[in-house]
Amino acid sequence: MRTKTGNAALGRRILFFAALSVMAIPFVFPTWWMFTSSLKPISEIFAFPPTLWPENPSFDAYVKAFELQPFARQYFNSLYISLIVTVGTMAVASLAGYAFARIKFRGQNLLFMIVLVGLLIPSEVTIVPMFQIFNRLGLIDTHWPIILVSTFGAPSVLATFIMRQFFLTLPVELEEAARLDGLGRLAIWWRIAMPLATSALAAVSIFTFLHIWNLYLEPTVYLQSPELFTLPQALTRYTDAYGGQLWNVQLAAATMTALPVLVVFVVAQKQFVEGLAQTGLKG
Amino acid sequence: MQSGRASALPDGTPKRRRLTLQQRDAVTGYLFIAPQVLGILAFVIVPLALVVYFSFHEWNVLAGTFTFVGAENFERFLTDKNIAPVMQSTAVFSISLVIANITLALLLAVLLNRTMRGVTFFRTLFFSPVVVSLVAWTIVWGFLFQDNGGINGMLQVIGIEGPNWLREGPTAMASVVIVQVFKNVGLNMVLFLAALQGVPQELQEAARVDGANPRTVFRYITIPMISPTILLTFIITIVGSLQVFAQIAVLTQGGPGISTTVLIYYLFQQAFLFGQFGYGSVLSLVLFIIVLILTIVQWQLRKKWVFYEN
Numbered sequence: 155m156r157t158k159t160g161n162a163a164l165g166r167r168i169l170f171f172a173a174l175s176v177m178a179i180p181f182v183f184p185t186w187w188m189f190t191s192s193l194k195p196i197s198e199i200f201a202f203p204p205t206l207w208p209e210n211p212s213f214d215a216y217v218k219a220f221e222l223q224p225f226a227r228q229y230f231n232s233l234y235i236s237l238i239v240t241v242g243t244m245a246v247a248s249l250a251g252y253a254f255a256r257i258k259f260r261g262q263n264l265l266f267m268i269v270l271v272g273l274l275i276p277s278e279v280t281i282v283p284m285f286q287i288f289n290r291l292g293l294i295d296t297h298w299p300i301i302l303v304s305t306f307g308a309p310s311v312l313a314t315f316i317m318r319q320f321f322l323t324l325p326v327e328l329e330e331a332a333r334l335d336g337l338g339r340l341a342i343w344w345r346i347a348m349p350l351a352t353s354a355l356a357a358v359s360i361f362t363f364l365h366i367w368n369l370y371l372e373p374t375v376y377l378q379s380p381e382l383f384t385l386p387q388a389l390t391r392y393t394d395a396y397g398g399q400l401w402n403v404q405l406a407a408a409t410m411t412a413l414p415v416l417v418v419f420v421v422a423q424k425q426f427v428e429g430l431a432q433t434g435l436k437g
Numbered sequence: 438m439q440s441g442r443a444s445a446l447p448d449g450t451p452k453r454r455r456l457t458l459q460q461r462d463a464v465t466g467y468l469f470i471a472p473q474v475l476g477i478l479a480f481v482i483v484p485l486a487l488v489v490y491f492s493f494h495e496w497n498v499l500a501g502t503f504t505f506v507g508a509e510n511f512e513r514f515l516t517d518k519n520i521a522p523v524m525q526s527t528a529v530f531s532i533s534l535v536i537a538n539i540t541l542a543l544l545l546a547v548l549l550n551r552t553m554r555g556v557t558f559f560r561t562l563f564f565s566p567v568v569v570s571l572v573a574w575t576i577v578w579g580f581l582f583q584d585n586g587g588i589n590g591m592l593q594v595i596g597i598e599g600p601n602w603l604r605e606g607p608t609a610m611a612s613v614v615i616v617q618v619f620k621n622v623g624l625n626m627v628l629f630l631a632a633l634q635g636v637p638q639e640l641q642e643a644a645r646v647d648g649a650n651p652r653t654v655f656r657y658i659t660i661p662m663i664s665p666t667i668l669l670t671f672i673i674t675i676v677g678s679l680q681v682f683a684q685i686a687v688l689t690q691g692g693p694g695i696s697t698t699v700l701i702y703y704l705f706q707q708a709f710l711f712g713q714f715g716y717g718s719v720l721s722l723v724l725f726i727i728v729l730i731l732t733i734v735q736w737q738l739r740k741k742w743v744f745y746e747n
Contacts, residue, residue, distance in 0.1 A: 253469035306476025
């Protein structure tokens with residue numbers, strides 16, 4: 155009797171995981187295909203039947219990726235812009251979030267509504283005047299528009315909102331005790347509130363980094379020189395003399411773009427998922 | 438803060454000190470919010486006003502002239518024969534994406550909402566595309582969708598002649614939706630998982646003891662309990678769908694014809710490829726109004742079907 159139900163349960167479990175495995179194909183296969191194809195010569199890329207692993211894996215396409223474009227430079231651009239904006243957003247959002255949650259001042263609600271307008275308006279709506287403003291300031295074909303708008307503009311509003319929601323939950327007694335000890339607001343924010351906010355800050359930094367790392371419209375609009383390109387923009391420019399796509403080079407560059415974040419994700423998977431769930435639930 | 442100043446008389450020192458503290462606090466508050474508020478004014482509110490202003494002007498980039506043209510750009514919008522197909526593509530894309538994304542995310546979340554060995558591994562797999570760079574993801578799908586690419590290769594193995602996915606209107610649109618769904622469904626899945634874990638077990642067990650089958654429990658207990666999250670994912674997904682740019686730019690450039698030219702891509706073409714900044718501004722306003730209407734409608738609807746615990 156017991157083994158019978160045990161077998162049935164085991165059967166159901168096998169069926170369950172088999173179904174999941176089939177469903178996982180479109181989620182996992184493209185990344186696999188991207189990586190394995192980047193190791194194939196162009197002739198094997200379109201071979202029939204498709205090969206799941208290259209016959210003679212080679213890193214030629216990876217070398218080519220650096221030869222055809224200033225890829226190392228572009229990599230650095232993406233990395234440094236994403237890091238600066240992430241740190242900047244954490245600062246801007248935690249300061250504003252703290253003030254909106256914990257400090258009383260006149261016009262608070264109105265000012266908070268103004269900030270929330272940033273959540274309502276996709277940055278695509280304002281891209282035309284933004285281009286004109288930065289053009290007037292002579293900042294087209296520099297990284298300034300991306301850094302400034304992302305750190306202070308609409309993209310940081312969700313972060314401010316999340317930080318505010320978090321700081322609202324902190325017990326008031328903590329701050330009162332600190333005040334009695336003579337700490338000023340800045341010190342309370344930095345020494346009491348911020349250390350307690352690591353989970354919210356982690357969430358904010360993860361989604362900010364991913365957002366900036368993936369930006370495509372803004373770099374396309376603001377940047378013209380290949381050495382200033384960010385990775386998403388650079389990936390689409392691997393073409394031969396006739397404008398045909400150099401698939402293996404493009405896929406090698408794509409692999410190099412996707413892999414670091416994927417590795418970080420696998421290592422810090424729990425924080426990633428919980429962090430993003432938190433942003434969604436509280437946002 | 439007049440009250441503060443008024444009572445800052447030398448009658449009650451403790452009172453005075455408390456109020457000064459409050460004033461100082463207010464100043465700190467303004468300083469703390471200044472970067473964000475000024476950023477929103479400079480990069481959202483002012484540009485939004487400029488969008489309105491630009492929409493009444495014609496901008497000749499080559500001649501460097503900027504002239505008032507009244508409602509000309511709006512008239513052009515009303516008579517632009519591309520607008521109907523563009524709006525249709527936008528609607529088709531957004532609606533298919535939202536339905537596919539939320540259904541699949543909910544299905545995966547329900548399947549994976551259990552404590553069993555191996556489940557965490559699958560959660561990771563389904564979530565992983567979220568962290569793969571968007572353009573990298575799109576490029577590999579573009580590669581798979583080639584006429585002689587991976588998908589048709591697989592189909593051929595089982596004896597099916599696949600279409601030229603990106604070169605035929607309906608399949609091109611389907612391709613863009615597919616690429617987007619698998620990229621982001623993991624995000625909604627995680628949100629649903631978090632919501633499902635918040636549904637009290639006792640409630641479901643009580644219903645089951647009362648003889649309700651799993652489907653009834655899901656329909657009448659689980660769904661209402663997670664409805665705030667459903668609304669949230671709905672808003673995120675639909676507003677996000679209006680911003681789909683990289684996928685279109687990389688996969689189809691709006692083609693074939695204009696079958697995958699959604700509003701945002703059309704806006705980009707008009708403004709930045711054809712230098713039509715005035716007309717681009719009109720299209721920006723249209724995008725803004727659509728987002729505004731969607732947000733208001735969803736906000737109103739939430740009272741109807743969102744269940745709140747308290």
